Amino acid sequence: MEILSHENLSSRAKIYFNAISNSAKTVVFIFILLFLAAFSSSRWIGKHSFPSISANTGLKFPWITTQPSSQPSPLPKAQPNRKPSSQSLTCSSKSPSNSCPTHPSQSHNNSLSPTPPPIPPPFPQPNCPDYFRWIHEDLRPWSATGISREMLDLAAPLAAFRLIIVDGHPYIHHYHPVFQTRDLFTIWGILQLLRRYPGQIPDLDLMFNCEDMPVVHAPNGGRSPPPLFRYCKDDTTLDIVFPDWSFWGWPEVNIRPWNTLAEELNEANERLPWREREPYAYWKGNPDVAGTRGDLMKCNVTDKKDWEARLFRVNWVKEGRRRFKHSNLADQCSYRYKVYIEGRAWSVSEKYILGCDSPTLYVQSRFQDFVSRGLRPGLHYWPIPQNDKCRAIKQAVEWGNSHPAEIQAMGKRGSSFIHESLHMNYVYDYMLHLLTEYSKLLTFKPTKPEDAMDLCLESEACPSHGKVREFLMESMAAEPISNDSEPCNLPSGFQPSELKQLLMEKTTDGTKMVVESMIRRSHGGKRLSGSGFGIRGEVLGLLLVGTWSSVGGLLVFHLWGPS
Incomplete structure (x- = not known):
């Protein structure tokens, strides 16, 4: 019997050990491969086969302590950061970019997928906001005579475009180019209305002007004025007031669609409480467009006088070069008081200023848009007279700083009015009621003119690029919840x-x-x-x-x- 020596034992042990070690390494290597395969498979399944675990799914998981809330939001809020929905447009490379496809909006082009619409108010009121009553006043000049084709033709020299809707299909005729993309975003808003209320827009034929100044005056001899839609009017003009283009975006100055920007303003209000804001009146804009704005700049702080105002001049050309880093409207909710003052006519800044939770010092205005007529001095804002701006601003700021509860409540009322009564749901309802009441006055049956073009989502969005297309798609309304969706009830005049x-x-x-x-x-x-x-x-x-x-x-x- 052979007795193994220590050296022999060590040598054989090394052989066995090496063999075992090599086998073990092989097993570990195979195990790692299996593990990686299983991990990758689970990642793929988790990504493509099951809903993600997030607050947006509404799913509850017993191992998560904090469950997603099922309570509705107290205010209607848009969701600007949502993923694009499945709805999309058809942009064909074979047909002209501004033409309408045979079956529009059916393909799945991810580059043109819109974001979902703003969430409807959680407790919609059966009656429209009170400013809807002005629809009756805007149309009163034609209530006795109606609107004939001859009257409409008289408005053509003043119009930027003519819109015709027949059996739910829109047609367009452009008369002349307009400033920036006002006409594009206005038309886009009308197309969203057709998506929101399919089959509910009556046949109509109208003329639209996209400039600032209202121009329609009552003619002599008791004749009816030419019917012309635009964005504002004053007490001496008879233009028919319609929501302006900025509700769907103003890409030239980087102002996002209202549903997105309203949410950003709400978030800004939550970040900085009113009492922590700068205790002055704030305004930022272009003072060169109107004498009243130039006069306002005299109220700025100097070494000799402090009117409690902090006023800033904007050069939009320079802002564009800086990519608008210093003109984010949501970043301007950092002062206790905001000044609103009209420009060449009304100013689209009105809703952004009022939506900041800071009381608005509203300089007496000659011009009114469709919603400003519902604002009430002392309730929604502090009125400032045209002829005594500096003293009045100083008085308002000093009184407000010494009466914070009262002045903060005014700021909240104005902001709530903007975020609730000017929610996009009501903007579309205003458009629907205005066009419906207008169509009732037509004394002729609208037909497609020979020089009119088909109008559709693709004809407006497909030729667009950059921020223009981005804002168009971001403001795109979704299909209606149901085919019998109803607007709010129009109040009497x-x-x-x-x-x-x-x-x-x-x-x-x-x-x-x-x-x-x-x-x-x-x-x-x-x-x-x-x-x-x-x-x-x-x-x-x-x-x-x-x-x-x-x-x-x-x-x-x-x-x-x-x-």
Whole structure:
């Protein structure tokens, strides 16, 4: 029997050990390959076969302590960062880029996939907001005569484009180019309305002007004026007011669609509470477009005088070169007070200024857009007279800083009005009601003119590039929830006495009354004697003082005048 020596044992052990070691390495290597294969397979399955685990899925998992909330949001909010929906457009390389396909909007072109629409309000009201009542006033000049084809032809020299809708299909005829992409985004908004309410847009034929200044005046001899749609009007003109292009985006100055920007403003309001903001009045814009803006710049702080205002000039050419890094509207909610002042006509900045939760110091305006007529001095904003801006701004800021609860409540009311009553759902409903009431006045049957072109989503979006296409797709409305989707109920028009007082409260004398009422309230609501205003009467609107009664759905406040 052979007795192994220590050297022999060590040698054989090494052989066995090496063999075992090599086998083990092979097993480990195979195990690692299997593990990687299983891991990759699970990743693929998790990505493509099952819904992701996120708050947006609505799924509940017992091992997650904090479950997604199922409660509706208290305010309607858009979701600008959502993934694109499955809806898309057809942009064919074989046909002209501005033509309509045989079966539009059916293919799946990821480059033209829109984001989902804004979420509807959680508790929609059966009646439209009160500013819808102005639809009746805008159309009143034709209520007795109707609108004939001859009247419409008189508006053609003033129009940028003509829109015709027959059996739900839109047609367009362009008369002349317009500034930037105003016409494109306005037409895009109308196309979204057709998507939102298919089959509910009546046959119509209208003329649209995309410039700033209203031009339609009452003709002599009792004749009816030419019907012309545009973005604003004043007390002397009869243009029909329609929502402006910026609700769907203004790419030239990097202003995103309203549903996206409204959400960004809400987030900015949450980030910086009102009391932590700079205690001054803020305005940023181009002062060269109107004399009233140039006059406002005199209220800026200097070494000799501080009117409690911080005013900044914008050069949009330079801002574009900087890629608009210093003009983000959501970043401008950092002051306690925001100044609104019109430009050459009304200003689209109105909704962005009011949406900041900061009380708006609203400089008396000549021009009104479709929604500003629903804003009430003393309720939604602090009115500033045209002829005494600096003193009035300083008075408002100093009073507000010493009465933070009252002035902050005003800012909240104005902001809530913008985010709720100007939600995109209501913008589309306003468009629908206005076009429906307009179509009732037509005394002829609309037909497609020979020089009109088919209008569709593809004809507008496919030729576009860059931010223009990006904003078009971002503002694209989804298909209606159901085929019988209904808009809010259009309220009745104003009584003559209501209109008279609504207009009076926004005059110079009415502005003084509102401001005096708010200041008087802070002094215990005592009657003023010898105030110098020489005004006694009633002002419609929530003026924070006096007694109120309901008249025609509006609030009437009886103000105390001099004894």
